[in-house]
Amino acid sequence: MQLLLEQALNGLQFGVTLLLxxxxxxxxxGIMNLINLxxxxxFMVGAYVGATVAAYSHSFLLAVAAGMAAAAMTGxxxxxLIMRRLYPREHLxxxxxxxxxxxxxxxxxxxxxxxxxxxxxxxxxxxxAVEILPGVPYPTYRVAVLVVGIAVAVFLYLxxxxxxxxxxxxxxxxxxxxxxxxxxxxxxxYTLVFGLGAALAGLAGVMAAPFMAVQAxxxxxxxxxxxxxxxxxxxxxxRGAVIGALLVGVVDTLGQAYLPALFRLWLAxxxxxxxxxxxxxxxxxxxxxxxLAIRPQGLFGARTA
Amino acid sequence: xxxxxxxALPLALALVPPAARLLDNVYLxxxxxxxxxxxLAAMALDFIMGYGRLVSFGHAAFFGLGAYTVGxxxxxxxxxxxxxxxxxxxxxxxxxxxLAMAISGAYALLVGxxxxxxxxxxxIMITLAFAQMVYYLFVSLSAYGGLTGLSLWLPNTIxxxxxxxxxxxxxxxxxxxxxxxxxxxxRIVASRFGQVLQGxxxxxxxxxxxxxxxxxYKLTAFVISGAVTGLAGALLAxxxxxxxxxxxxxxxxxxxxxxVLLGGLSSLIGPIYGAIILLLLEQLLTTITPYWQIILGPxxxxxxxxxxxxxxxxxxxRGSQA
Amino acid sequence: xxxxxxxxxxxxxxxxxxxxxxGLTATDDLSLALQRGRILALIGPNGAGKTTALAQxxxxxxxxxxQILFQxxxxxxxxxxxxxxxGIARSFQITAxxxxxxxLENVCLAVQAAARHHFRxxxxxxxxxxxxxxxxxxxxxxxxxxxxxxxxxxxxHGQKRQLEIAMALATAPQxxxxxxPLAGMGRAEAEVIVALLAELRAEHAILLVEHDMNAVxxxxxxxxxxxxxxxxxxxxxxxxxxxxxxxxxxxxxxx
Numbered sequence: 001m002q003l004l005l006e007q008a009l010n011g012l013q014f015g016v017t018l019l020l021x022x023x024x025x026x027x028x029x030g031i032m033n034l035i036n037l038x039x040x041x042x043f044m045v046g047a048y049v050g051a052t053v054a055a056y057s058h059s060f061l062l063a064v065a066a067g068m069a070a071a072a073m074t075g076x077x078x079x080x081l082i083m084r085r086l087y088p089r090e091h092l093x094x095x096x097x098x099x100x101x102x103x104x105x106x107x108x109x110x111x112x113x114x115x116x117x118x119x120x121x122x123x124x125x126x127x128x129a130v131e132i133l134p135g136v137p138y139p140t141y142r143v144a145v146l147v148v149g150i151a152v153a154v155f156l157y158l159x160x161x162x163x164x165x166x167x168x169x170x171x172x173x174x175x176x177x178x179x180x181x182x183x184x185x186x187x188x189x190y191t192l193v194f195g196l197g198a199a200l201a202g203l204a205g206v207m208a209a210p211f212m213a214v215q216a217x218x219x220x221x222x223x224x225x226x227x228x229x230x231x232x233x234x235x236x237x238x239r240g241a242v243i244g245a246l247l248v249g250v251v252d253t254l255g256q257a258y259l260p261a262l263f264r265l266w267l268a269x270x271x272x273x274x275x276x277x278x279x280x281x282x283x284x285x286x287x288x289x290x291x292l293a294i295r296p297q298g299l300f301g302a303r304t305a
Numbered sequence: 306x307x308x309x310x311x312x313a314l315p316l317a318l319a320l321v322p323p324a325a326r327l328l329d330n331v332y333l334x335x336x337x338x339x340x341x342x343x344x345l346a347a348m349a350l351d352f353i354m355g356y357g358r359l360v361s362f363g364h365a366a367f368f369g370l371g372a373y374t375v376g377x378x379x380x381x382x383x384x385x386x387x388x389x390x391x392x393x394x395x396x397x398x399x400x401x402x403x404l405a406m407a408i409s410g411a412y413a414l415l416v417g418x419x420x421x422x423x424x425x426x427x428x429i430m431i432t433l434a435f436a437q438m439v440y441y442l443f444v445s446l447s448a449y450g451g452l453t454g455l456s457l458w459l460p461n462t463i464x465x466x467x468x469x470x471x472x473x474x475x476x477x478x479x480x481x482x483x484x485x486x487x488x489x490x491x492r493i494v495a496s497r498f499g500q501v502l503q504g505x506x507x508x509x510x511x512x513x514x515x516x517x518x519x520x521x522y523k524l525t526a527f528v529i530s531g532a533v534t535g536l537a538g539a540l541l542a543x544x545x546x547x548x549x550x551x552x553x554x555x556x557x558x559x560x561x562x563x564x565v566l567l568g569g570l571s572s573l574i575g576p577i578y579g580a581i582i583l584l585l586l587e588q589l590l591t592t593i594t595p596y597w598q599i600i601l602g603p604x605x606x607x608x609x610x611x612x613x614x615x616x617x618x619x620x621x622x623r624g625s626q627a
Numbered sequence: 628x629x630x631x632x633x634x635x636x637x638x639x640x641x642x643x644x645x646x647x648x649x650g651l652t653a654t655d656d657l658s659l660a661l662q663r664g665r666i667l668a669l670i671g672p673n674g675a676g677k678t679t680a681l682a683q684x685x686x687x688x689x690x691x692x693x694q695i696l697f698q699x700x701x702x703x704x705x706x707x708x709x710x711x712x713x714g715i716a717r718s719f720q721i722t723a724x725x726x727x728x729x730x731l732e733n734v735c736l737a738v739q740a741a742a743r744h745h746f747r748x749x750x751x752x753x754x755x756x757x758x759x760x761x762x763x764x765x766x767x768x769x770x771x772x773x774x775x776x777x778x779x780x781x782x783x784h785g786q787k788r789q790l791e792i793a794m795a796l797a798t799a800p801q802x803x804x805x806x807x808p809l810a811g812m813g814r815a816e817a818e819v820i821v822a823l824l825a826e827l828r829a830e831h832a833i834l835l836v837e838h839d840m841n842a843v844x845x846x847x848x849x850x851x852x853x854x855x856x857x858x859x860x861x862x863x864x865x866x867x868x869x870x871x872x873x874x875x876x877x878x879x880x881x882x
């Protein structure tokens with residue numbers, strides 16, 4: 001029971017990381033109609049910069065700030081130089097160009113930081129465990145990630161739903177031409193939205209760094225999952241991103257934790273682990289296929305022609 | 306110009322082996338052979354991407370499934386291990402290659418059945434997801450090498466003859482299959498079926514208003530594409546002597562898309578040029594730096610931003626269309 | 628509308644169609660009938676619900692309530708493709724031709740639609756007489772024959788609208804649902820289309836959604852005026868023209 005609670009929380013925490021990635025991606029796609037495969041590279045930039053700053057300064061908070069800033073700046077630079085020219089282009093062209101960006105960034109980090117993966121340790125003041133329920137310890141850092149993620153989600157909600165900037169963002173998502181006609185400086189808006197998405201990706205990267213090896217290509221793994229999230233949730237929908245992220249996070253984590261054990265009930269251990277792990281990694285794709293089979297536009301997506 | 310490009314290419318490719326001998330660089334034959342195999346897969350992708358606007362980001366799955374079919378059949382045969390109902394596999398191309406096409410085609414049917422209910426970015430992503438599923442499946446199959454993959458003991462025999470061991474014969478076989486596929490796909494494009502496919506690309510709503518039940522035709526095209534890609538996979542397994550899940554990774558799907566776009570979308574011959582360009586680029590760039598992709602990346606970006614229609618399209622001034 | 632000795636039986640009819648989008652009632656109890664040899668014009672200001680109505684009649688949208696009948700059969704559940712096969716052709720307001728195909732290819736594609744299946748991978752479609760003959764005939768009908776080999780994208784706007792109609796005709800339909808065929812046309816171009824439609828009237832039952840009031844009153848036998856999804860008035864063209872309510876609301880805004 002305790003293990004289930006732990007795993008469920010792990011799933012939520014993973015979901016929160018995915019949400020940070022997904023909200024940026026879905027905003028950019030919903031508003032600018034841009035597929036950005038290099039979103040994962042921004043995650044990677046955040047992780048690399050964060051890990052490096054943490055190693056030199058021994059300050060976790062500084063590392064987070066640095067990671068976010070680096071990702072945001074990289075993102076806005078990307079937007080200025082390349083994305084702007086891609087907005088009017090076909091999705092296919094965007095896929096190809098941003099794929100080129102992935103190649104570039106993966107190679108760049110290898111040149112700058114070498115092929116050895118970096119590691120980022122959990123800071124001392126966040127290590128250890130807290131008792132979330134009497135007798136149930138849970139890693140403090142994971143709680144921190146959850147808290148940060150929820151805070152960001154709330155902030156995003158307030159921003160998108162309540163503020164004037166958010167209103168413009170939602171209007172932009174609904175009708176690009178209209179918002180232009182209303183005199184909103186669309187060029188600046190786009191850059192800001194892109195920068196916001198990049199910052200969130202960077203934040204996700206820094207906070208997730210202690211859980212994984214910081215290396216070239218780390219962005220792509222999470223990018224694919226992020227796409228699964230927004231496909232399930234429906235492109236352009238923040239609500240969809242939240243539901244999708246939680247769903248994917250929980251299904252993936254619980255699947256990895258329990259499916260091999262489940263398979264051991266009737267298969268030999270080696271085969272069970274094999275089949276269980278395979279099915280666990282496939283699980284979210286199966287869920288996505290299922291959702292799309294019933295609702296081809298995702299749970300909260302708008303039906304486009 | 307178009308005629309020149311269409312004729313020059315097969316001719317040039319046919320002359321590669323003698324030229325390689327002249328240059329005393331036999332490795333060139335192997336190199337170009339790999340480009341031909343990738344070109345076959347990319348051509349199959351162009352068939353649906355260029356003519357049907359079905360952007361599949363999961364074609365690597367069909368590539369890998371074709372390759373693994375050959376790999377698994379060969380391994381079982383060599384080790385005399387029962388595979389299915391006591392049958393211990395085979396190392397015979399005339400059996401393995403059609404089977405590779407059938408399996409890839411079958412998976413394409415499954416993927417298409419679900420994916421073609423969506424469109425646009427959703428379609429791109431769900432085809433990607435289906436490829437990822439297969440990737441992870443094979444990564445977890447430790448019996449067949451898992452992440453490290455499977456080595457092939459021997460290349461396939463053809464009708465019992467050990468033809469593929471000879472690099473030269475194999476090269477001409479690949480070239481012949483490529484040109485044959487080109488001819489067949491070109492005929493399909495010009496047929497009634499092809500008109501329907503192209504109509505769906507240009508205006509699917511109008512197609513339905515005219516009375517076409519578009520789903521079935523797109524699905525058929527998708528399956529044909531998957532099967533041909535599977536054949537390319539089978540060829541690759543023999544060429545490399547090795548199969549691994551990396552063949553099904555989404556970066557491979559991306560590479561196939563790059564090849565199509567570099568050479569020219571919806572031309573069928575463009576992908577052949579594209580494969581050769583990518584090959585040349587890789588050879589060229591690695592002499593400059595081992596981190597060659599840091600140059601390739603921006604090159605791709607520039608190609609997208611500046612050259613609509615890829616190389617072939619730009620040369621024949623047939624821009625890539627909406 | 629009932630069938631009387633003076634007018635033929637309706638070949639296509641809509642009965643009490645209702646369509647809602649959330650709180651908005653886009654189609655409010657719409658009924659109309661089309662007869663062979665007659666043109667029915669559907670007019671009304673922007674936002675009146677003409678597009679929604681047409682979408683339901685052509686099968687793009689499913690009505691929330693009501694029936695659509697064709698030759699006595701209930702076809703409410705049939706989708707666009709099925710209705711097209713049955714003999715109901717539709718043209719689009721925003722030109723929906725195949726821009727990268729030639730004019731002839733466009734119409735051939737429309738002709739081909741009538742075939743039972745299209746799994747023919749071998750013969751060249753554009754050398755197939757079974758497609759070429761009816762296509763050339765349809766092009767003749769709309770006087771676009773000389774432009775057969777040009778790419779459709781190269782056509783002038785008016786010619787594209789003619790092509791739209793040729794494609795609708797190529798399927799040899801009984802019913803033509805025409806969505807603003809005169810959209811964006813100058814006087815001279817419009818007259819060509821109006822003349823064409825007048826000719827087509829004899830062999831088809833035509834529904835004409837239009838803003839061009841000149842054309843409407845030249846062509847229509849019956850006019851249905853839509854406002855806020857509901858029928859404001861309907862009747863013979865002359866009566867509608869004289870109707871003060873209609874005049875006040877719409878005829879003053881036209882040209």
